Amino acid sequence: MLKTIRVALWMTVPVALIGSSVMLWRADQHEQVAAFQPAFSLPDDSGAIRTAGEFEGKHLLVFFGFTNCPDICPTTMSEVAQVMEDLGPDADEVQPLFISVDPVRDRESGLSEYLAAFHPSILGLAGDEAATQAAVESFKVFYDQENDASQPGGYTMSHSSSLFLLGPRGDWLRQYTYGTPADDITADLKERL
Amino acid sequence: MLKLIAATLGMAAVLPAMAHAECAEVSQGDLSISAAWSRATIGTARPAVFYVTIQNNGSTEDRLIGIETPVAGMPMLHETVLSDGVASMPHADQISIAAGETVSLAPGSYHGMLMDLNEALTEGESFPMTLQFQNAGTLTIDTDVVSIREREAPCAPAP
Numbered sequence: 324m325l326k327t328i329r330v331a332l333w334m335t336v337p338v339a340l341i342g343s344s345v346m347l348w349r350a351d352q353h354e355q356v357a358a359f360q361p362a363f364s365l366p367d368d369s370g371a372i373r374t375a376g377e378f379e380g381k382h383l384l385v386f387f388g389f390t391n392c393p394d395i396c397p398t399t400m401s402e403v404a405q406v407m408e409d410l411g412p413d414a415d416e417v418q419p420l421f422i423s424v425d426p427v428r429d430r431e432s433g434l435s436e437y438l439a440a441f442h443p444s445i446l447g448l449a450g451d452e453a454a455t456q457a458a459v460e461s462f463k464v465f466y467d468q469e470n471d472a473s474q475p476g477g478y479t480m481s482h483s484s485s486l487f488l489l490g491p492r493g494d495w496l497r498q499y500t501y502g503t504p505a506d507d508i509t510a511d512l513k514e515r516l
Numbered sequence: 517m518l519k520l521i522a523a524t525l526g527m528a529a530v531l532p533a534m535a536h537a538e539c540a541e542v543s544q545g546d547l548s549i550s551a552a553w554s555r556a557t558i559g560t561a562r563p564a565v566f567y568v569t570i571q572n573n574g575s576t577e578d579r580l581i582g583i584e585t586p587v588a589g590m591p592m593l594h595e596t597v598l599s600d601g602v603a604s605m606p607h608a609d610q611i612s613i614a615a616g617e618t619v620s621l622a623p624g625s626y627h628g629m630l631m632d633l634n635e636a637l638t639e640g641e642s643f644p645m646t647l648q649f650q651n652a653g654t655l656t657i658d659t660d661v662v663s664i665r666e667r668e669a670p671c672a673p674a675p
Protein backbone atom coordinates (compact mmCIF):
# COMPACT_ATOMS: atom_id res chain seq x y z
CA MET A 324 0.00 0.00 0.00
CA LEU A 325 2.77 2.45 1.04
CA LYS A 326 4.73 1.43 -2.01
CA THR A 327 1.78 2.22 -4.25
CA ILE A 328 1.45 5.64 -2.75
CA ARG A 329 5.17 6.27 -3.19
CA VAL A 330 5.00 5.21 -6.83
CA ALA A 331 1.98 7.40 -7.37
CA LEU A 332 3.79 10.34 -5.81
CA TRP A 333 6.86 9.78 -7.91
CA MET A 334 4.68 9.67 -11.00
CA THR A 335 3.46 13.17 -10.27
CA VAL A 336 7.03 14.53 -10.40
CA PRO A 337 7.42 14.47 -14.20
CA VAL A 338 3.93 15.92 -14.55
CA ALA A 339 4.85 18.76 -12.17
CA LEU A 340 8.12 19.28 -14.00
CA ILE A 341 6.40 19.41 -17.37
CA GLY A 342 3.79 21.73 -15.93
CA SER A 343 6.33 24.15 -14.54
CA SER A 344 8.47 24.10 -17.64
CA VAL A 345 5.40 24.89 -19.73
CA MET A 346 4.75 27.82 -17.41
CA LEU A 347 8.37 28.97 -17.72
CA TRP A 348 8.22 28.60 -21.50
CA ARG A 349 5.06 30.65 -21.54
CA ALA A 350 6.63 33.34 -19.38
CA ASP A 351 9.59 33.34 -21.71
CA GLN A 352 7.33 33.69 -24.74
CA HIS A 353 5.57 36.52 -23.02
CA GLU A 354 8.91 38.29 -22.36
CA GLN A 355 9.88 37.87 -25.97
CA VAL A 356 6.65 39.47 -27.06
CA ALA A 357 7.11 42.39 -24.66
CA ALA A 358 10.79 42.95 -25.46
CA PHE A 359 11.92 44.38 -28.76
CA GLN A 360 15.23 45.27 -30.23
CA PRO A 361 15.39 48.78 -31.68
CA ALA A 362 17.67 49.11 -34.68
CA PHE A 363 19.53 52.04 -36.19
CA SER A 364 22.05 52.58 -38.92
CA LEU A 365 23.34 56.13 -38.75
CA PRO A 366 26.60 57.97 -39.46
CA ASP A 367 28.75 59.56 -36.78
CA ASP A 368 30.62 62.84 -37.39
CA SER A 369 33.35 61.04 -39.35
CA GLY A 370 30.74 59.56 -41.69
CA ALA A 371 31.19 55.99 -40.42
CA ILE A 372 27.90 54.08 -40.20
CA ARG A 373 27.15 52.90 -36.69
CA THR A 374 24.59 50.20 -35.91
CA ALA A 375 23.06 48.73 -32.76
CA GLY A 376 24.89 45.43 -33.38
CA GLU A 377 28.37 46.84 -32.83
CA PHE A 378 27.51 47.72 -29.22
CA GLU A 379 26.61 44.16 -28.22
CA GLY A 380 27.70 43.49 -24.66
CA LYS A 381 27.16 47.08 -23.60
CA HIS A 382 24.14 48.88 -22.27
CA LEU A 383 23.06 51.72 -24.54
CA LEU A 384 21.68 54.95 -23.11
CA VAL A 385 19.92 56.65 -26.03
CA PHE A 386 18.58 60.20 -26.34
CA PHE A 387 16.81 61.71 -29.35
CA GLY A 388 17.45 65.44 -29.56
CA PHE A 389 18.89 68.32 -31.51
CA THR A 390 21.59 70.83 -30.70
CA ASN A 391 19.49 73.94 -31.45
CA CYS A 392 17.60 72.96 -28.31
CA PRO A 393 19.22 74.97 -25.49
CA ASP A 394 16.99 73.82 -22.65
CA ILE A 395 16.13 70.17 -22.10
CA CYS A 396 18.77 68.72 -24.46
CA PRO A 397 21.81 70.13 -22.59
CA THR A 398 20.07 69.42 -19.29
CA THR A 399 19.66 65.75 -20.22
CA MET A 400 23.20 65.49 -21.64
CA SER A 401 24.47 66.90 -18.33
CA GLU A 402 22.59 64.19 -16.45
CA VAL A 403 24.13 61.56 -18.74
CA ALA A 404 27.60 63.05 -18.16
CA GLN A 405 27.02 62.90 -14.41
CA VAL A 406 25.89 59.26 -14.68
CA MET A 407 29.00 58.31 -16.67
CA GLU A 408 31.25 59.95 -14.06
CA ASP A 409 29.43 58.37 -11.13
CA LEU A 410 29.50 54.88 -12.68
CA GLY A 411 33.29 54.86 -12.27
CA PRO A 412 34.84 51.72 -13.79
CA ASP A 413 31.35 50.43 -14.71
CA ALA A 414 31.11 53.26 -17.25
CA ASP A 415 33.00 51.02 -19.71
CA GLU A 416 29.86 48.91 -19.95
CA VAL A 417 27.60 51.81 -20.91
CA GLN A 418 27.55 53.68 -24.23
CA PRO A 419 25.58 56.93 -24.34
CA LEU A 420 24.15 57.85 -27.77
CA PHE A 421 22.70 61.14 -28.99
CA ILE A 422 20.60 60.58 -32.12
CA SER A 423 19.82 63.83 -33.92
CA VAL A 424 16.23 64.51 -34.96
CA ASP A 425 17.50 67.60 -36.82
CA PRO A 426 20.23 65.81 -38.75
CA VAL A 427 20.89 68.23 -41.62
CA ARG A 428 21.52 71.18 -39.33
CA ASP A 429 23.38 69.06 -36.76
CA ARG A 430 25.68 67.56 -39.40
CA GLU A 431 26.49 71.09 -40.52
CA SER A 432 27.40 72.35 -37.07
CA GLY A 433 28.91 69.02 -35.99
CA LEU A 434 27.97 66.88 -33.02
CA SER A 435 31.28 65.65 -31.59
CA GLU A 436 32.61 68.91 -30.23
CA TYR A 437 29.23 69.81 -28.75
CA LEU A 438 28.72 66.43 -27.07
CA ALA A 439 32.34 66.22 -25.85
CA ALA A 440 31.66 69.39 -23.86
CA PHE A 441 29.36 67.23 -21.74
CA HIS A 442 31.27 63.94 -21.69
CA PRO A 443 33.80 62.40 -24.08
CA SER A 444 31.94 59.09 -24.16
CA ILE A 445 28.73 60.46 -25.73
CA LEU A 446 28.50 59.43 -29.37
CA GLY A 447 26.49 61.63 -31.72
CA LEU A 448 24.72 60.22 -34.77
CA ALA A 449 22.99 62.17 -37.53
CA GLY A 450 21.65 60.37 -40.58
CA ASP A 451 19.52 61.37 -43.51
CA GLU A 452 15.76 61.81 -43.31
CA ALA A 453 14.97 58.16 -44.10
CA ALA A 454 17.52 56.64 -41.72
CA THR A 455 16.46 59.00 -38.92
CA GLN A 456 12.80 58.14 -39.47
CA ALA A 457 13.65 54.43 -39.44
CA ALA A 458 15.56 54.72 -36.16
CA VAL A 459 12.78 56.71 -34.52
CA GLU A 460 10.15 54.20 -35.62
CA SER A 461 12.27 51.30 -34.47
CA PHE A 462 12.55 52.81 -30.98
CA LYS A 463 8.80 53.49 -31.08
CA VAL A 464 9.45 57.14 -30.23
CA PHE A 465 8.39 60.39 -31.85
CA TYR A 466 9.73 63.49 -33.54
CA ASP A 467 8.25 66.14 -35.76
CA GLN A 468 9.35 69.32 -37.45
CA GLU A 469 7.26 72.38 -36.61
CA ASN A 470 7.40 75.59 -38.60
CA ASP A 471 7.68 78.48 -36.17
CA ALA A 472 8.96 81.99 -36.85
CA SER A 473 10.14 82.32 -33.25
CA GLN A 474 12.81 79.65 -33.79
CA PRO A 475 16.25 79.60 -35.40
CA GLY A 476 15.87 79.00 -39.14
CA GLY A 477 12.09 79.29 -38.78
CA TYR A 478 11.49 75.79 -37.46
CA THR A 479 11.90 73.66 -34.36
CA MET A 480 11.63 69.98 -33.51
CA SER A 481 9.32 68.33 -31.07
CA HIS A 482 10.79 65.05 -29.86
CA SER A 483 10.52 62.30 -27.26
CA SER A 484 12.26 63.63 -24.20
CA SER A 485 13.14 60.44 -22.32
CA LEU A 486 16.40 58.53 -22.15
CA PHE A 487 16.05 54.96 -23.45
CA LEU A 488 18.00 52.01 -22.12
CA LEU A 489 18.92 49.01 -24.26
CA GLY A 490 20.49 45.89 -22.75
CA PRO A 491 23.72 44.13 -23.78
CA ARG A 492 21.84 42.06 -26.39
CA GLY A 493 20.07 45.08 -27.79
CA ASP A 494 16.79 44.52 -25.96
CA TRP A 495 14.75 47.58 -25.06
CA LEU A 496 14.80 47.64 -21.25
CA ARG A 497 13.18 50.86 -20.06
CA GLN A 498 13.01 54.63 -20.32
CA TYR A 499 14.00 57.32 -17.85
CA THR A 500 11.59 60.22 -18.26
CA TYR A 501 12.90 63.78 -18.52
CA GLY A 502 14.00 65.06 -15.14
CA THR A 503 14.98 61.67 -13.68
CA PRO A 504 17.91 62.62 -11.43
CA ALA A 505 21.34 61.30 -12.46
CA ASP A 506 21.61 59.53 -9.09
CA ASP A 507 18.49 57.45 -9.81
CA ILE A 508 19.74 56.48 -13.26
CA THR A 509 23.17 55.58 -11.87
CA ALA A 510 21.63 53.43 -9.12
CA ASP A 511 19.39 51.62 -11.61
CA LEU A 512 22.30 50.98 -13.99
CA LYS A 513 24.57 49.73 -11.20
CA GLU A 514 21.99 47.09 -10.33
CA ARG A 515 21.97 45.89 -13.93
CA LEU A 516 25.72 45.91 -14.64
CA MET B 517 34.76 82.56 24.85
CA LEU B 518 33.82 79.12 23.57
CA LYS B 519 30.69 80.63 22.12
CA LEU B 520 32.78 83.25 20.37
CA ILE B 521 35.07 80.58 18.91
CA ALA B 522 32.09 78.57 17.79
CA ALA B 523 30.56 81.65 16.23
CA THR B 524 33.82 82.50 14.49
CA LEU B 525 34.18 78.95 13.20
CA GLY B 526 30.59 79.04 12.10
CA MET B 527 31.19 82.29 10.25
CA ALA B 528 34.30 80.88 8.62
CA ALA B 529 32.33 77.91 7.41
CA VAL B 530 29.49 80.04 6.16
CA LEU B 531 31.46 82.80 4.44
CA PRO B 532 32.88 80.87 1.49
CA ALA B 533 29.48 79.34 0.85
CA MET B 534 27.92 82.77 0.89
CA ALA B 535 30.57 84.12 -1.44
CA HIS B 536 29.73 81.31 -3.84
CA ALA B 537 26.02 81.89 -3.51
CA GLU B 538 26.23 85.62 -4.06
CA CYS B 539 23.69 86.50 -6.69
CA ALA B 540 23.23 89.75 -8.53
CA GLU B 541 19.83 91.19 -7.74
CA VAL B 542 18.05 94.12 -9.33
CA SER B 543 14.83 95.69 -8.05
CA GLN B 544 12.44 98.22 -9.48
CA GLY B 545 8.91 98.98 -8.39
CA ASP B 546 7.39 95.78 -7.07
CA LEU B 547 9.76 93.48 -8.92
CA SER B 548 13.08 91.90 -7.96
CA ILE B 549 15.03 89.82 -10.42
CA SER B 550 17.99 87.64 -9.49
CA ALA B 551 19.94 84.46 -10.26
CA ALA B 552 20.41 85.28 -13.95
CA TRP B 553 22.48 82.60 -15.63
CA SER B 554 23.29 81.12 -19.00
CA ARG B 555 25.28 78.18 -20.32
CA ALA B 556 28.52 78.55 -22.22
CA THR B 557 28.19 77.96 -25.96
CA ILE B 558 30.46 76.38 -28.55
CA GLY B 559 30.75 79.07 -31.19
CA THR B 560 27.73 81.07 -32.30
CA ALA B 561 25.87 78.61 -34.55
CA ARG B 562 23.54 77.30 -31.85
CA PRO B 563 21.21 79.38 -29.67
CA ALA B 564 22.10 80.08 -26.06
CA VAL B 565 19.76 80.06 -23.11
CA PHE B 566 18.79 82.56 -20.42
CA TYR B 567 17.38 81.72 -17.01
CA VAL B 568 16.36 84.08 -14.19
CA THR B 569 14.18 84.31 -11.09
CA ILE B 570 11.52 87.02 -10.89
CA GLN B 571 9.81 87.98 -7.66
CA ASN B 572 6.69 90.13 -7.56
CA ASN B 573 6.45 91.79 -4.13
CA GLY B 574 3.44 93.89 -5.07
CA SER B 575 -0.30 93.37 -4.97
CA THR B 576 -0.91 93.38 -8.73
CA GLU B 577 0.10 91.00 -11.45
CA ASP B 578 2.92 91.94 -13.80
CA ARG B 579 4.02 90.34 -17.05
CA LEU B 580 7.40 89.75 -18.65
CA ILE B 581 6.80 90.70 -22.27
CA GLY B 582 10.25 90.74 -23.83
CA ILE B 583 14.01 90.42 -23.43
CA GLU B 584 16.90 92.18 -25.09
CA THR B 585 20.67 91.70 -24.97
CA PRO B 586 23.70 92.85 -26.94
CA VAL B 587 24.92 89.23 -27.26
CA ALA B 588 22.02 88.03 -29.42
CA GLY B 589 20.23 89.47 -32.43
CA MET B 590 17.07 87.49 -31.83
CA PRO B 591 16.26 86.90 -28.16
CA MET B 592 12.82 85.45 -27.43
CA LEU B 593 10.81 83.93 -24.63
CA HIS B 594 10.06 80.23 -24.97
CA GLU B 595 8.35 77.66 -22.84
CA THR B 596 9.36 74.02 -22.79
CA VAL B 597 6.20 71.94 -22.88
CA LEU B 598 6.25 68.22 -22.05
CA SER B 599 3.21 66.33 -23.19
CA ASP B 600 2.97 62.52 -23.25
CA GLY B 601 6.76 62.32 -23.09
CA VAL B 602 7.21 64.63 -26.09
CA ALA B 603 9.03 67.93 -25.64
CA SER B 604 8.49 71.09 -27.64
CA MET B 605 9.32 74.74 -26.96
CA PRO B 606 6.70 77.14 -28.28
CA HIS B 607 7.09 80.90 -28.13
CA ALA B 608 5.73 82.47 -24.93
CA ASP B 609 4.06 85.81 -25.69
CA GLN B 610 4.31 86.82 -22.08
CA ILE B 611 5.06 85.29 -18.73
CA SER B 612 2.72 86.20 -15.90
CA ILE B 613 4.12 86.99 -12.46
CA ALA B 614 1.12 86.98 -10.13
CA ALA B 615 1.01 89.28 -7.12
CA GLY B 616 3.25 87.99 -4.34
CA GLU B 617 4.57 85.17 -6.51
CA THR B 618 8.03 84.12 -7.67
CA VAL B 619 8.49 82.69 -11.15
CA SER B 620 11.71 81.13 -12.40
CA LEU B 621 12.84 80.74 -15.95
CA ALA B 622 14.53 77.39 -15.38
CA PRO B 623 15.42 74.13 -17.18
CA GLY B 624 12.31 72.27 -18.35
CA SER B 625 10.13 75.39 -17.99
CA TYR B 626 10.36 78.92 -19.38
CA HIS B 627 13.63 80.08 -20.94
CA GLY B 628 15.03 82.97 -22.87
CA MET B 629 16.14 81.62 -26.24
CA LEU B 630 19.11 83.65 -27.48
CA MET B 631 19.29 83.23 -31.26
CA ASP B 632 21.67 84.86 -33.75
CA LEU B 633 24.48 85.08 -31.21
CA ASN B 634 26.90 87.91 -31.86
CA GLU B 635 29.60 86.21 -29.83
CA ALA B 636 30.24 82.85 -28.20
CA LEU B 637 29.38 82.77 -24.50
CA THR B 638 32.40 81.84 -22.40
CA GLU B 639 32.22 80.28 -18.95
CA GLY B 640 33.17 82.78 -16.24
CA GLU B 641 32.07 85.82 -18.22
CA SER B 642 28.80 87.70 -17.95
CA PHE B 643 26.52 89.76 -20.17
CA PRO B 644 23.70 92.23 -19.58
CA MET B 645 20.10 91.20 -20.16
CA THR B 646 17.25 93.68 -20.22
CA LEU B 647 13.83 92.39 -19.22
CA GLN B 648 10.76 94.31 -20.23
CA PHE B 649 7.72 94.17 -17.97
CA GLN B 650 4.25 95.46 -18.64
CA ASN B 651 4.03 97.49 -15.39
CA ALA B 652 7.50 97.71 -13.88
CA GLY B 653 9.17 98.81 -17.12
CA THR B 654 12.67 97.61 -17.97
CA LEU B 655 15.21 96.04 -15.62
CA THR B 656 18.74 95.10 -16.66
CA ILE B 657 20.65 92.33 -14.90
CA ASP B 658 24.13 90.91 -15.25
CA THR B 659 23.91 87.29 -16.41
CA ASP B 660 26.59 84.80 -15.34
CA VAL B 661 27.80 82.40 -18.01
CA VAL B 662 28.44 79.04 -16.37
CA SER B 663 29.46 75.57 -17.61
CA ILE B 664 27.47 74.05 -20.46
CA ARG B 665 26.88 71.20 -17.98
CA GLU B 666 25.15 73.31 -15.34
CA ARG B 667 21.63 72.09 -14.47
CA GLU B 668 20.49 74.71 -12.00
CA ALA B 669 21.14 78.31 -10.97
CA PRO B 670 24.72 78.48 -9.66
CA CYS B 671 23.62 80.93 -6.97
CA ALA B 672 20.52 81.07 -4.84
CA PRO B 673 18.08 83.98 -5.17
CA ALA B 674 18.21 86.28 -2.16
CA PRO B 675 15.87 85.07 0.62
Ligand SMILES: [Cu+2]
Pocket residue numbers: 393394594595605627628629
Ligand atom coordinates in the same frame (compact mmCIF):
# COMPACT_ATOMS: atom_id res chain seq x y z
CU1 LIG C 1 13.73 77.59 -26.92
